[in-house]
Amino acid sequence: MSVTLTVSHWLFLFWVFVVILVMGMRKDPLIPCIFGLLTVGWSFKQSILGAITTVYNALIVAGNEFWGIIVIISLIAALSKLLSDTGADYLVMAPAAKLMVNADIAFWVLGISMMLASWFFWPSPATALIGAIMFPVAVRAGLPAIGAAMAMNLFGHGIALSTDFVIQGAPTITAKAAGFSSPAPVIAASIPLIITMGLVTTITAFIMIKRDIKNDPESLKAEQAALKTQEIKREITAVSYFLAWATPIAFAADVIAMWVFKLRGGDATALLGATAVLLLSVGCLLKEGWDGLEKVTDYLRDGFMFGIKIFAPVIIIGGFFFLGKGELAQSILDAKNATGFLEDFGLALSQSIPLNKFFVALVSLATGIVVGLDGSGFSPLPLVGSVAATFGKAMEIDKATLAALGQIAGVWTGGGTIIPWGLIPVAAITGVNPIELARRNFIPVALGFAATTVVAVFLL
Template identity: 50%
Template sequence: MVELTLLHWVYVLMVIVVLVVMVMRKDTIIPCILGVFLMGLVVKKTMLGATKAVFDSLIVAGMELLGIIIVISCIVAMSKLLEEIGANRLMVEPFRKFIKTPDIAFWFIGIIMLVVSWFFWPSPATALVGAVLLPVALRVGLPAIGVAMSINLFGHGLALSTDYVIQGAPTITATAAGIPVEAVMSKGSILFWVMGIVTIITAFVLLKRDMKNGKIKKPNIDKFNIVEDTRIKPVAKLAAFLVPIAFVLDIIAMFVFKLRGGDATALIGGTAILILMIICIIEYKVNALDKITEYVRGGFMFGMEIFGPIIPIAAFFYMGEVSPIQSVLGEAALPLGSQGILSDMGSAIASIAPMNRPVVATMEMVVGAITGLDGSGFSGMSLAGSLAKVFGTAIGASIPKLAALGQIGAIWIGGGTIVPWGLIPAAAICRVLPMDLARRNFVPVVTGLIITTIVAMFII
């Protein structure tokens, strides 16, 4: 076993500090940057070296996350154009005829939200699905809180935690754990779906019970004063046909050519930006050169708004791996034979602590959930991935499954299903109070987290 150095203990101390700050529901950027600075000070032994390490760590983290930032920015840029020309409503409109009862409305809206969120991400998908299908759901008797629950649990819960297409969430988790992104997605699938199925079924049962008991009354659609936007530009029909076909072809290409991880992300991102360009040229003609700049700018502003705070956090947690820490502090930063701070700590824990699968699964889930308390599920996934490496190494468990478990805790809590300040989009589009939606989601989500953790104890 590699002897633990001062560098190891500084890293562990700052991880504890970050956890404490998260429990206090404060942002963790300052302790993460301070952690990198102190590690630089330990290795370089000069203020100059430590200061440089802070910036270098941001560069390393930025390069690791750049692909995901760009693909999400491209997707959002395209979705802004589709929204402006009315193509988004055309794509969802055919499904309205299937919604006949409140039960069908709940599940149908949820499944549409799940699929759309996989391709466009939950935030843009919430506005699209909510605006088009909320009036239909209200007319068949599903309360607005039920629509909000369906959109929220399927989108910001199940879709964001799985993230099979864009792969933003698993990429961050896998990078911090030092494993391939496809390992988290494939080996963690059973946990993703256990969480989603248990939570959503529980939410539906409780909603039906309260509707039957009269605790939730049928909607008075007149009070919503819904005026449906009918502005659809001629090019919208072409776009509504082109976009689904293009992404279906992408999925086929992923299977045929065995594209995974960065290659799959590149295909999705390239498709989005090409569609944006083609539709812009058709719609705006000579003005397309200027208009496309607006959409790209809007997309990248969204991407940086989401990932800007994540880069400094990831910069610290990536330092637990061999390659990032050597890129920042040099090859001499780690002692001879070290497999990285996280692996070294895992081996040390295994030799002195009576850890087992139930304890490890519980700790991974609890830490993931704690990191989500800031309302941003993404900010905690680096820590979840890092701890999965530590715990998996300590007891010889599956690191990808542990990473997936931590990802579930971080996303379902912080991605926007329980924390009120994280579920504002769904609450706003359905015109319900965020606190009311959080209260409705609390029991189903906590039930799902508990059962998923129990399942994980047997399969990790």
């Protein structure tokens, strides 16, 4: 099958390189994406009016693709705010905090708790939750502050955010760009990769922290002394106990229902979202009485402000990179004549040079890392998904595994494990220097990328 590359193709490729360059310079790529849509639309439709409408159509298509994820994340953020205000978050995490009797156990309990909280509440709310309740306990148990920050970071913004098994935001975006109708293939393909990435990074970090404790015990003593007077105080009521029991039970029931009834994609998201909004409504009424009828609006407003803040740039970036995928490009440009620009380049590339699994794995990894340098874990996902679709059409590979590899690379980089400007939330709540935290995370994450890429090559 021969491919004819047009002026529109080359314009699209030019703007792809501009976007990657801008992201590599740690600048937001929204204006290049908008100009890319405008110029590609003009070239394809041969009119100024067509160019302008292409920009808007792309945003609508991307918004429609992402809206379900925006809603679920917003509802979860609203619920997490209610849990914090009622003190239910403290009751939920207190039992885990009691398990941290020494530094070794504290590292793994803190990290796993952060991972679980991030899966259900997303890393940003989970950072505040875990940091306020469990971080002081971990330091008192003998874990250095930098070690606690690494554990929270690697398990939360690394393992949890790059898989997003429960809310399914990341795999949904990646899967859409890769041409899958649901995130299930990307989720399944990510399991062996994230096991490799998670084990290599966390075990390496644990060994490094053990060495620090042995070599510099005085710094640890100073940190522990500073925390002795900081006691966590919460106003606990009957509503706190109700939400502390009802929330984990309800979400655990959701996970069981997903497994039993094989709910995937939109159905799973709907179940979680409805559960969150019902818990929020009942909790507001119990906490505020009749005033809860108005208070729930404040919580929802805060939640949606959080969700829109996260996804506003992703919608524009996604709208541009969706031009690379056939079905989505047709929705944006022309239902009859449009093709996926990146898919066409992939076919042309396969016809001109021999492709192999190692090469495409490195391209996916590098794309995720470079685009993730802007500090947004979700910005790389439309592109890495499109790259997977491109190579999946050009050669016989498992494009779900390729997409999952790019997703892991993008989220671990941009989501906040190895770049200082993405580490500020964890660094702020633990009181460590974000540059130092990025430096300490670099070796574990680099080793993890290398091991995960090797595994991906065998699975492609």
